Amino acid sequence: MDYAKEYAEKVVNGDRIAGQKVILAAKRYLNDLQKQADDDFPYFYDQERANKVISFMELLPDPKTMRAYPLADFQRFIIANLYGWWRKDDPSKRRFRKGMLSMARKNGKSILISGVALYEFLFGKSPEFSRQIFCTANDRKQANIVFTMIKKRLNALRAFDQGTKKGTKITRDEISNLDDYSYVRSLSRDTGTVDGFEPHVGILDEYAASRTIEMMELLESGQALLDNSLILIISTAGFDLNAPMHTIEYPYATKILNGKVEDDTYFAYIAEQDSLVEVDDREMWIKSNPILSVPALHDQVYGYLDKRWTEAKQKGTKNSVLVKNYNMWRQAEEDSYMDIDAWNRAEVGPENIDGQRVWIGIDVGKSSDLFAISWLVPKDGYWYADAYAFVATKYGLDAKIKADRLDYRRLQAMGQCEISKLESGVIDVERVYAWLDDFVTSHSLDVQAICFDPAQYGPLMTQIEKGHPEWEQISIRQGTLSLSMPTKQFRDDVLDKRVRHSGNEVLTGAMANAVLQSDNNGVRINKNKYSNKIDAADALLDAYAVCFREDLDNYLTDDDVLSDDFGF
Structure with a gap:
């Protein structure tokens, strides 16, 4: 029986209620079944091999009851995809080398993946010997959850199968296959180094709790010389919208499912509510x-x-x-300023801003924190927003990454920030000015205003006055009386897509962290909450406080005024 096809057809036909991403996963499977007949499609589906793994998993006992149960239809769909697709040029090599399984808690993620680990541990053939299987997580306690589940289920197998009992060994920290030298271990950031680290299977449990890509990079780098490895991400959504699962893996998997990115080796099953309503x-x-x-x-x-x-x-x-x-990603605060879903819907990606008018906002954090520059460029009917940040390392870069929940090393490589090179670790104001000067010059920007929070802005003001006296610098009073209207209007404009943005993660992270405060004069972002984690949003609102009164729909350029068609 083709369990995956049966489930996929129910989902696509509406006989099984499912979210949009699950529907897309089902359509992907059905489309690939059709494409496998094409010579240029490099994979084929082996129903017998898929069912063999499903049958094995349905023999495994539940660690809570020690009784075996059939897999649910969605679990069969997941396993059938992971073990049914193989490469035409080498049928021993799996198609899917990476997978994301995301659903609400108590839906059997861990027990399902423990079955995958046990199958690879007992029956894996590529490689035939010394398969390393790691259960990883952000901390040791979480990493041990799947590892302990594997031990319990293997102990149950050993109780009624003498061959399994003789061929395996279980200790506190390791499960060993005595016949082929394979093993299962748990691994976290505080575990320490592992000799000869080559994870045939790497399981990342509750990846939403990971603040950096450290464990992911460890697994991927360890698999560099393996040609049939597998990484499985299993997680419920989280509150940390700056976590790498939300900023990297979740959007990437989404793009694969909706066809915006082509990656035939990445499997994604994301079961979530499509709306709050x-x-x-x-x-x-x-x-x-x-x-x-x-x-x-x-x-x-x-x-x-x-x-x-x-x-x-x-x-x-x-x-x-x-x-x-x-399984819905949500901001931690109930009184968050920006609806992050609305913000994400306003993303348009990088746009050409050469020769355009620009309003630049600057928020100067402490020299040991963050220095944010954000800008707004008028486009056809909307404002285009982007940002850049300078990151201090005075108290250690790793500590700052952990505190801010942003992987600044990765963001620097992406061109979204710059980490201080000074031995002291503080932010170099001269370097900030040099970057700003180059940014404006290289894009031939027409600077309408530099809008700044006056706190600690003096050194940069002096640099700009000397180098660019023609740039108007406008101090933005940091109070609800002056910021309430633009703060509310900006949020409305994001909802209406009158403000759109590049997808810059520093700016997105700041918007996710921003929380409103109110008084008798109105509302504004609470600058005392999350401190330097909202600098880019503060800088952008400083610029918006000046430019939001511009009429985007009826603005006249110099070329318009000088043209033959212009008249009163």
């Missing part, structure tokens, strides 16, 4: 909780979710439940 519709909960397709669990899961959501609405803790139980 549908969380009040019980029939839609299966989108983020696909385990609801199991009749035996139906009433129990519905009762649990109903209780969680009802209490969350009464207690004001909806965000926590939306993240954990409905």
Whole structure:
């Protein structure tokens, strides 16, 4: 039986309610089944091999009851994809080398992946010997969750199969295959180095909690000489919108599913709610909780979710439940300034700004923190926003990355920030001015204003007055009386896509962190909350406070005025 096809057809036909990303995964599978007959499509689907792995997993006991259960339909779909697709040029080599499985908690992610680890540990053939399988996470406790589950399920197998008992060994820190020298271990940032590290299978558990790409890079670099390796990311959504899962893997997987990126070696199954509105519709909960397709669990899961959501609405803790139980990425604060989904919808990617008018906002953090420059360029009917940051390392770059929840090394490589090169680690104001001068000159920008928060701005003001006296510098009073209107208007303009942006992660991270405060004069971003993590947003609002009164729809350029068509 083709379990994957049966599930995919139900999802696509609407017989099984599913979220948009699951529907796209189902369509991808069905389309690839059609394409495998083409000579230029390098993969084929082997239903027998897929079913063999599914049958093995359905023999494994649940560690809570020590009884074996059939896999749910969505679990069969996942395993069939991972183990059904193979390369035509070498049928021993898997197609999917990386996979993301994301769904709400208590939907069997860990137990499913423990089955994958056990299958590779006991029956993997490529390589035939010395397969290394690592259960990794941000910390040791989390890394041990899947590892402990593997031990319990293997112990159950050993209890009724003498061959498995003789051929394996279980210790506190390692599970060993005595026949082919393969092993399973847990690994986290605080584990230390591993000799001969070549992870045949690397499992990243609850990747949403990882603040850097350190563990991902460790796994990928260790697989450099392996030609049949696998990395599996399993995680529920999180609150940290600056986490690499949300900024890198989740958008990349989404682009693969919607066809914007082509990567035939990356499998993605993302079960989430498509909107906040549908969380009040019980029939839609299966989108983020696909385990609801199991009749035996139906009433129990519905009762649990109903209780969680009802209490969350009464207690004001909806965000926590939306993240954990409905797999929706949410900002940590209920009073967040910007709806991050609206912000993401306003992304247009990098745009050409050469020769354009520009309003530049500058927020000078402490010399040991962050120095943000953001700008707004008028386009056809909207403002285009982007940013750049200078990062201090006075108290250590790793400590700053951890505190700000932004991987500045990666962002520097992407051209979105610059890490201080001074031995002291503080930000070099002369370097900031040199960058700004080069930025304006190289893009032939027509600077309308430099809009700044006066706090600690003096040294840069002097540099600009000497080098570019023609640039008007405007001090923006940092109070609700002057910032309330532009702060509210900016948010409305993002919703209406009258403000769009490049997707800059420093700026996006700042918007995700921004929280409103209010007084009798209005509202503004709370600069005391998250401190230097919102500098880029503050800088952008300083620029917007000056330029938002410009009429984007009826602006006249010098060329318009001098043209033959101009008249009163």
